Amino acid sequence: MSALQASLSAWIEGVGFIAPGLPDWPTASAVLAGRQPYVEAPSVLPAPALLPPAERRRASRVIRLALALGQEAVAHARADAAALATVFAASGADGHNCHALCEQLAGEDRQISPTRFHNSVHNAAAGYWGIAVHSMAPCQVICAFDGSFGAGLLDALAQVVLEQRPVLLVSYDSEYPQPLHAKRPVPDAAGMAWLLSPRQGERSLARVTVERAAAGVSLSRLAEAELEALRVQLSSLRALPALQRLAHGQAGSTVVDYLPGYALELGLQPC
Amino acid sequence: MQPLPIIASTYTTCLGQGLAANLQALRAGRSGLVPCAFETVRLDTWIGVVDGVDDVRLPATLAAYDCRNNRLALLGLETDGFAQRVRGAIRRYGAERVGVFMGTSTSGIFETEIAYRHRDPATGALPVSLNYGGSHNPFSVADFTRQVLGAAGMALTISTACSSSAKVFAAAARQIARGIIDAAVVGGVDSLCLTTLYGFSSLQLTSARAAKPYDATRDGISIGEGAAFALLERPDDTTAAGEAQAWLLGMGESSDAYHMSAPHPEGLGARMAMAAALASAGLTPADIGYINLHGTATPANDAAEGRAVAALFGRQQVPCSSTKGATGHTLGAAGAIEAIIAMQSIAEDWVPGSPGTDAVDPAMAIDYRCVGQDAPVRIALSNSFGFGGSNCALVLGGRAA
Numbered sequence: 001m002s003a004l005q006a007s008l009s010a011w012i013e014g015v016g017f018i019a020p021g022l023p024d025w026p027t028a029s030a031v032l033a034g035r036q037p038y039v040e041a042p043s044v045l046p047a048p049a050l051l052p053p054a055e056r057r058r059a060s061r062v063i064r065l066a067l068a069l070g071q072e073a074v075a076h077a078r079a080d081a082a083a084l085a086t087v088f089a090a091s092g093a094d095g096h097n098c099h100a101l102c103e104q105l106a107g108e109d110r111q112i113s114p115t116r117f118h119n120s121v122h123n124a125a126a127g128y129w130g131i132a133v134h135s136m137a138p139c140q141v142i143c144a145f146d147g148s149f150g151a152g153l154l155d156a157l158a159q160v161v162l163e164q165r166p167v168l169l170v171s172y173d174s175e176y177p178q179p180l181h182a183k184r185p186v187p188d189a190a191g192m193a194w195l196l197s198p199r200q201g202e203r204s205l206a207r208v209t210v211e212r213a214a215a216g217v218s219l220s221r222l223a224e225a226e227l228e229a230l231r232v233q234l235s236s237l238r239a240l241p242a243l244q245r246l247a248h249g250q251a252g253s254t255v256v257d258y259l260p261g262y263a264l265e266l267g268l269q270p271c
Numbered sequence: 272m273q274p275l276p277i278i279a280s281t282y283t284t285c286l287g288q289g290l291a292a293n294l295q296a297l298r299a300g301r302s303g304l305v306p307c308a309f310e311t312v313r314l315d316t317w318i319g320v321v322d323g324v325d326d327v328r329l330p331a332t333l334a335a336y337d338c339r340n341n342r343l344a345l346l347g348l349e350t351d352g353f354a355q356r357v358r359g360a361i362r363r364y365g366a367e368r369v370g371v372f373m374g375t376s377t378s379g380i381f382e383t384e385i386a387y388r389h390r391d392p393a394t395g396a397l398p399v400s401l402n403y404g405g406s407h408n409p410f411s412v413a414d415f416t417r418q419v420l421g422a423a424g425m426a427l428t429i430s431t432a433c434s435s436s437a438k439v440f441a442a443a444a445r446q447i448a449r450g451i452i453d454a455a456v457v458g459g460v461d462s463l464c465l466t467t468l469y470g471f472s473s474l475q476l477t478s479a480r481a482a483k484p485y486d487a488t489r490d491g492i493s494i495g496e497g498a499a500f501a502l503l504e505r506p507d508d509t510t511a512a513g514e515a516q517a518w519l520l521g522m523g524e525s526s527d528a529y530h531m532s533a534p535h536p537e538g539l540g541a542r543m544a545m546a547a548a549l550a551s552a553g554l555t556p557a558d559i560g561y562i563n564l565h566g567t568a569t570p571a572n573d574a575a576e577g578r579a580v581a582a583l584f585g586r587q588q589v590p591c592s593s594t595k596g597a598t599g600h601t602l603g604a605a606g607a608i609e610a611i612i613a614m615q616s617i618a619e620d621w622v623p624g625s626p627g628t629d630a631v632d633p634a635m636a637i638d639y640r641c642v643g644q645d646a647p648v649r650i651a652l653s654n655s656f657g658f659g660g661s662n663c664a665l666v667l668g669g670r671a672a
């Protein structure tokens with residue numbers, strides 16, 4: 001197969017969205033399309049209805065975020081979560097838990113809590129998702145620092161095309177408390193989820209095609225300063241320009257950053 | 272799946288640096304585990320330490336990536352001529368056509384753990400020298416590997432605890448199959464740190480002895496560290512096909528959907544991953560000549576995996592062993608290390624033994640081998656399972672079909 005043919009495509013069947021001031025996809029869609037003003041507010045992270053009561057209360061911010069994103073996209077597509085392969089793309093895991101472990105391990109009493117330890121793995125949110133929706137399907141947990149969305153999208157699309165099965169992509173990231181916050185200044189919890197399908201269905205929102213952008217092409221930006229700030233500060237939202245096209249129902253391509261010297265061109269064709 | 276040639280490989284563990292040193296130790300039934308004296312850690316457990324990691328110096332241009340994990344990565348990359356083989360692939364295909372897919376569980380968190388002892392007394396700030404992206408972040412090891420080798424294709428880290436570096440073989444194979452890249456460096460690097468040593472201890476999953484996989488008296492893991500790399504290429508390149516050390520024939524992935532840190536008691540997810548790997552290779556249980564088990568030596572893991580293997584392979588009685596009594600459990604590096612041990616089993620026509628295991632648990636209805644033995648191995652399977660219920664099985668063969 002030549003490099004010229006190296007593109008991947010799928011149909012977007014559902015979207016989940018959480019960001020500061022944008023608590024869900026209907027709100028985000030209205031703001032991105034200019035039908036509603038952006039009102040600044042901290043991200044709202046609902047308690048995960050999918051988890052049993054005890055775990056629901058204990059669920060950390062990053063687990064609430066990932067589960068809510070996935071649940072919204074699945075509900076939007078009216079899909080069966082248990083049957084979906086998943087790709088979780090995140091730069092970090094639970095920053096607060098990481099801080100608590102590092103603080104304790106720097107002291108005299110290093111007998112850390114077993115629950116804190118198993119919640120420290122990068123795939124904790126993905127593990128809770130599988131338990132919550134009873135999914136035994138393949139699950140990836142991917143990190144590429146600020147390019148985690150791009151890496152997750154490439155893997156999710158490759159699975160859709162090769163396996164001819166729908167894949168739920170959840171791109172998310174959450175904040176570290178100080179002093180790690182100064183080293184990795186993620187301002188809040190935020191992310192987006194796309195349910196990707198190999199076939200067009202009644203509920204398909206758009207067809208998305210992804211390929212490596214030509215060298216030197218500039219990244220797509222949002223005209224609205226507050227929305228552009230979200231794209232820049234929260235790497236899990238790097239595909240926001242593509243979602244703005246979706247919100248407008250406007251075909252065309254956007255360029256999303258992935259790695260230094262490697263951007264992705266996302267072609268969007270609304271249904 | 273279409274079989275993919277593996278044209279170069281290397282691994283480094285507490286047994287030694289490179290393919291030959293590890294093979295020699297495994298052939299001799301030697302364990303590299305020692306009582307834990309790592310850093311300031313005071314735990315009654317055994318560990319696998321790679322010699323010389325602290326002496327590795329990163330190139331000055333990559334100083335931002337300096338941490339124990341990336342030093343171990345560089346030690347691995349410079350072994351068995353691996354980096355040169357990758358540079359050959361880059362010359363053949365172009366840097367943008369070569370990807371990097373790495374598995375790790377804790378990346379360079381050890382540097383953050385140390386930095387927390389040196390916070391500014393007034394402000395609480397961490398030392399200026401701590402570089403989060405270069406060490407702590409899971410992508411650090413993939414980014415570093417990419418820069419050392421000069422690869423410019425897609426890159427990612429998979430971090431699904433102890434299945435991480437098995438799953439990168441599958442992720443890379445998907446991108447080669449779709450023509451996004453022509454070749455991929457896959458691998459795993461995990462290094463000793465306080466989080467995993469004290470963490471597994473808190474779960475009462477570490478043994479006070481050297482690990483005894485599948486033994487009737489097994490009582491926990493021995494944590495190890497290691498680095499492993501393999502170079503996968505597109506199958507239609509005759510140069511690559513002619514030079515193949517082995518072939519990736521199949522891969523299977525599943526989730527337990529059961530518990531964050533305990534396996535499904537019947538090994539249901541493990542069985543699904545093995546069955547999916549056989550199906551993707553177009554093979555049946557009778558085709559498998561050796562299984563390198565996940566075999567961590569915890570009571571629960573080995574019981575569940577043993578049941579899964581017995582259920583899938585039935586009376587086929589495939590020779591099985593876990594090599595974690597020799598290498599320790601290298602966590603996010605284990606999948607890649609053990610895939611390469613499976614490749615060595617095929618190349619050598621040899622079934623590895625299980626250093627540390629004295630008497631196999633009689634409850635295990637599988638052909639578990641404590642002692643290594645020469646025997647024909649045409650195709651091997653390697654299992655890797657992780658916290659969060661993440662399962663991956665790989666099928667490797669000496670030929671494409």
